Amino acid sequence: MSTVLLSGTATDVGKTWWGRATVDILRAHGVAVAARKPAQSYAPDELGTTDAEILAHASGEPAETVCPRHRWYPLPMAPPMAADALGLPSFTIADLVAEIAPGPTGPAAMRVVEGAGGPRSPLAADGDTVTLARALEADVVVLVAPAGLGTINAVRLATAAFSDGGVGARLVVALNRYDAAEDLHRRNHGWLAADGFALVTTPAELATSLIEH
Numbered sequence: 225m226s227t228v229l230l231s232g233t234a235t236d237v238g239k240t241w242w243g244r245a246t247v248d249i250l251r252a253h254g255v256a257v258a259a260r261k262p263a264q265s266y267a268p269d270e271l272g273t274t275d276a277e278i279l280a281h282a283s284g285e286p287a288e289t290v291c292p293r294h295r296w297y298p299l300p301m302a303p304p305m306a307a308d309a310l311g312l313p314s315f316t317i318a319d320l321v322a323e324i325a326p327g328p329t330g331p332a333a334m335r336v337v338e339g340a341g342g343p344r345s346p347l348a349a350d351g352d353t354v355t356l357a358r359a360l361e362a363d364v365v366v367l368v369a370p371a372g373l374g375t376i377n378a379v380r381l382a383t384a385a386f387s388d389g390g391v392g393a394r395l396v397v398a399l400n401r402y403d404a405a406e407d408l409h410r411r412n413h414g415w416l417a418a419d420g421f422a423l424v425t426t427p428a429e430l431a432t433s434l435i436e437h
């Protein structure tokens with residue numbers, strides 16, 4: 225089984241959208257795939273469309289399997305901050321890793337694990353998505369990034385966070401809402417490709433990249 229760690233240059237850049245769509249496509253190709261969200265926080269009115277629920281819909285698993293129910297924090301702050309503000313117990317990256325439900329096994333099986341926020345956003349009392357990627361020995365890190373203004377800086381900083389944190393995974397940058405008709409999008413793509421980044425612009429391309437490696 226390979227582990228695909230899904231992160232983003234910031235919060236709300238499309239991680240869950242990419243996760244849902246990519247899991248859909250992988251399953252359509254017959255890949256056994258699990259979706260995992262080790263902890264999630266959200267505004268109370270988001271219940272019903274939380275990340276775990278969206279990912280569960282794609283992977284065909286119960287939302288409580290995607291994210292254990294006691295790691296659902298109905299407060300839009302980083303999960304460890306939300307836990308603290310709600311008067312709930314503190315937790316560590318090791319706690320989250322130990323609680324990740326087993327998924328399909330076998331060499332072709334995958335699990336897609338979504339972090340929270342950006343690479344350095346707190347995910348537990350003692351770590352972030354970089355720490356999680358290292359703890360899970362992720363095979364691939366998918367970094368979702370905006371396609372427009374500011375993306376080169378954001379991608380360079382976020383990818384450096386993973387390499388500085390000792391994550392040796394293959395990295396794929398997913399340009400969110402990429403529009404080939406936009407000159408800036410094309411130029412950003414070209415610049416990042418010249419920088420040596422592996423880039424995808426659609427979930428179908430990402431799924432192909434995950435299957436072929």
Ligand SMILES: [Mg+2]
Nearest residue numbers: 239240275338
């Ligand atoms: Mg998300």
